[in-house]
Amino acid sequence: MKSSNFLKYTALLVFAIAIGFFAYMVNASKALSYLSHDPKACINCHVMNTQYATWQHSSHARDVGCIDCHLPRDNMVNKYIAKARDGYNHSVAFTFNTYKNAIKISDDGAKRVQENCISCHASLTSQMVKNADANHNYDDPSVATGRRCWECHKGVPHGKVRGLTTTPNNLGVKEVQ
Template structure:
């Protein structure tokens, strides 16, 4: 299909759609980078306490929220769950259904556990206890200054 025929068929609407797609592609990397930062997560007022506890925390204060709270086994899995969880969090926040204290879902706990093991593989390779989670012993390791709130 030539440009002239395409323009006749789709007209100004087609050009508008192409323009929007082009802008989306150009901005997507910036949007993704911005939404991967702890500061973005903290922009939701219910996460302020967790953010402050992370940046004031010890060993994990150089990590981003997505390092622990999203799967990091593949880019496809990461972006899929970033979209799913991000959409879910927006709905929960704007519908006013944020739980207090904030608790991780079963799926989120599985991801967090996998990420603990991924980062600390050398230290945990000989541990054979499979029915316990890392935070059973290492409570509030990343959000330790978040007061009395549960973080997992």
């Protein structure tokens, strides 16, 4: 009887410690911030500081956040599936320190960004298609270049990184207000 109570209390204690550890990890990793629309969630990992800093100084920073470009916009299910998949891949890469010095967008992520560029700038892109040239004809495969919007317009969402002082937080750069 006493060993049965001991096992119950031990199991309860182990369970409580596990719950406490889980709550600590959720808090320490700012896990709930990833459910928000706030671009600061993207700099929870120091790896993304330069992307955040360059976006912050772009024209997109006024109205467009990270997820507006980098996640699907067709429906909530696809958005959260992509968010979960990207979050998992990012957390594994960050945990095991497998990020490269220059972060490269995945093929799936590049496809989403391209679709979102065209979607957000629909009136502009439709005008470009009407006045089609070799660089802006999205519909005619005979003249399509296969280029993505940011290959020419890279400085718009993420400008040039000039050095480590362009990163916020730990390097003394203040937030743009």
